[in-house]
Amino acid sequence: MMDKQAKHKIKSQKLKEKVDSHVAQAQTERGVVLIITGNGKGKSTAGFGTVARCVGHGYQAAVVQFIKGTWDCGERTLLEQHDVPFAVMGTGFTWETQDRESDIAAAEKVWREAKLFLADPQYHLVLLDELTYMLGYDYLNKEEVIEVINNRPKNQSVVITGRGAIKALKDIADTVSEIKDIKHAFKAGIKARKGVDW
């Protein structure tokens, strides 16, 4: 009978062959569109993690925050130290403002800033944090948003976060991850934690 070590070696070998063949096949080099959607925790955090990674390699990245951005965020403090420009809608959550017209005006204003980043090849990565809501609520013109993202510089990647990404957005994405909420501390009465949740 084969021992654990030998079995492990065979299993690992098969996995290695599979991974190596995928790596060999993946030869197209260009910027990608990555969507992180779903109702679970970690969407914006993954977006900001990607920005940190990009900046760590010495590339330039830009951040556009739809909805969030009115309060003190650790990630912003850190990334601004590394010259990452932030365009922030900054009106708070739409359920706080309760005013559709002013929300739309604010969304359009920050979208104009986003378009400058999305036209500028110096940015290796643009994070459009919580853009999905702007399309879901019809705050921004869907066709225009899709067109601008499609026409971005060839080597620029875009990360889009937020719940309920619309189909048209998923269609143009190269990678779509959906985060499911299995369990959430907040629902168990634990307060959102500085340095972890914000």
Next chain:
Amino acid sequence: MMDKQAKHKIKSQKLKEKVDSHVAQAQTERGVVLIITGNGKGKSTAGFGTVARCVGHGYQAAVVQFIKGTWDCGERTLLEQHDVPFAVMGTGFTWETQDRESDIAAAEKVWREAKLFLADPQYHLVLLDELTYMLGYDYLNKEEVIEVINNRPKNQSVVITGRGAIKALKDIADTVSEIKDIKHAFKAGIKARKGVDW
């Protein structure tokens, strides 16, 4: 008939009441255990995003990398500039080494370093990147890992990433997010991109 603006106001008001009531109920303050699992892209990235957030607030964080860590990562370069200590298993993927015994020795070695972070209240946050595989493969003693995490300093939070988190780990977690792979650029032949994927 109500116009769009009025409807939006009522809907937003209800949502605001719901959110405010949840916030009022969440009063427990302590460090949390957050697991980011599933087969989709963004697990480690969300983990590193949380570290960036933590460091941005001026707290100390530590990173332990199981499996990954042999190559140049943007996030590591950035976070080491902010005095985040890294303990790295650094043997590469287990399917690359194909040697169970040496993998176990490497896992145990980095786990000893992890335990120092998990006993030290100066760390507001400890990221255990890809710990799940060490438990799934039986490289580390499950009971010991659970016990050490449970006995960590009260205000310390822990983020655990990786596919296939075992039940015992999910049971002690406050928050569990599962990332589903809906679409992946790599499968469409697009090469992993520096500053985005690593």
